[in-house]
Amino acid sequence: MPNLLPDAGPQRVLTASNFVYTIGSGLYLTAGVLYFTQSVHLPAAQVGLGLGIAGFVSLVLGIGAGHLADRHGARGVYAATLVVRAGATGCFVLADSFWPFVLAVCAATGAQAAGVAARSPLIRHYGGDRPQEFRAYLRSVTNVGISLGALLAGWAVQVGTHTAYELLVIGIAVSTAASAVVLVRLPAVAPAPATGGGPRWIALRDRPYLLLTALDGVMAIQFKVLTVALPLWLVVATTAPRWLISGTMLVNTVIVIAFQVRASRGIVSPTAGGGAYRRSGVAFLVSCSLISLAAGVPAWAAATLLMAAVVIHAVGELWHSAAGFEVSFALAPERATGQYLGVFGLGAGLAEALGPVLLISLCITWGRPGWYVVGALFALTGLAAPLAVRWAQRQQHAERGQFEAPKKMVNADRPSGRLTA
Known part of the structure; x- marks a missing residue:
């Protein structure tokens, strides 16, 4: 990539928000399942079932969030999904049995799917003549952030204590909330007529x-x-x-x-x-x-x-x-x-x-x-x-x-x- 950062302005704000968010994604992808099996001590079969339920719940929420972003402004809807995901992720530390785990992971996964749809009008509006190319750039940034998150998660996995895993969960929640804070600098996009x-x-x-x-x-x-x-x-x-x-x-x-x-x-x-x-x-x-x-x-x-x-x-x-x-x-x-x-x-x-x-x-x-x-x-x-x-x-x-x-x-x-x- 000849330009490591886009020009100053909305594209750079979106890139920074995406980067901060994906550090938390890297933490979760690397050690999220291990937190529930090794720290909370839920059976692996229950964790798999809960994640499957959350996956199906998230299918419905993406369409609704995308429609809200079109009609009521994408920035506010996208920021709201980040706040919800941060709160739901923070609730992981309270999920000490199957059903609290299912509720928390459904909220977090649903907010994640909703955020992907709600962010799309922002990418189209601020992506220039080729929003598809800007989306590809964001995917490259995503992989950088996930890699950093995976390295940080390696510490929690290596230590293996309950405290280390809880710090990992808190890190995911803080990263997601920080991503929403960065969006404050992004100009609002008028709703589609x-x-x-x-x-x-x-x-x-x-x-x-x-x-x-x-x-x-x-x-x-x-x-x-x-x-x-x-x-x-x-x-x-x-x-x-x-x-x-x-x-x-x-x-x-x-x-x-x-x-x-x-x-x-x-x-x-x-x-x-x-x-x-x-x-x-x-x-x-x-x-x-x-x-x-x-x-x-x-x-x-x-x-x-x-x-x-x-x-x-x-x-x-x-x-x-x-x-x-x-x-x-x-x-x-x-x-x-x-x-x-x-x-x-x-x-x-x-x-x-x-x-x-x-x-x-x-x-x-x-x-x-x-x-x-x-x-x-x-x-x-x-x-x-x-x-x-x-x-x-x-x-x-x-x-x-x-x-x-x-x-x-x-x-x-x-x-x-x-x-x-």
Whole structure:
């Protein structure tokens, strides 16, 4: 990235808020589950069930928060989601049994999903001519913040005391609240004007966009490959050294930080986004195949195959993310950005809730054939994406024609204003 920081102004404020927030995300992603299992001493099965419930609850909240951001101002709604998440995270220290844990984690996860949707109008408004590229930049910043948070969480995990874990939870809450405080410097965005008549929830009636949401959700299962399936496969099916788990995550994070913006610059239209989906599907197929081949070979060969697979997977991840940024913004009407991006987040939410179970069942329980099935699923989804993009573009052009036709008829009745001889 030639410019490590955007120009002073709203973009820099959004970047700073995002960076502070993602440090807390890194703390939570690294040691959040360990806090409940090792410090609160909840059974792992209960923690998994509670997180699954929270994942499904969050699916609904994203759409509603996005709609509120469109109609009542995105900055205030987004800041409110951060405050709610900070408070809910702070309540983790009071969750000493299953149901208090479920309530707290549902509130925190729901606020997180709502915040993603509520932030979308801010990215579109302050992202310049290419908000998709600014979104890619924020993803690079996100990975930097998560990496720092993961390093800090390592201290709590290493110490392993109840006090250390509680300090970690407090750190997550403080980071989230600080992110909301930073937003005070961000100028407010005027709510989008309400359109007279017609349905309110237009995103839920946009069938091509819903299809793209579903396809992106299937593709988003790839995020769980490196965090769920590959570590388990490395331990149970290969002779590769276990420290390689950290190595694979580090390589993936460095590639995303260094190249996400560059990868997104070439994706400048929905058509290009569809092509990027197709390439990412092929990359994931190759990556999954290499991971499967790492079983039953010497340690050095397994390590080589796994690292090669991670690099190829990271390239596919760059294309997948860039494609999602492009189609989700370009195919959403500006007046309903929050609502549309809230709907688009449903795909990632389903992948978050169902991805681990699917990958464990296919790749770990079934074994090597399951990796080929998962890779083929990614490849077929990538092949279907360009068709869905073309359908969405046809509908978008038709709707624009219906909107512009009455406008042209009105203008035709007006005097041209030209001087005549």
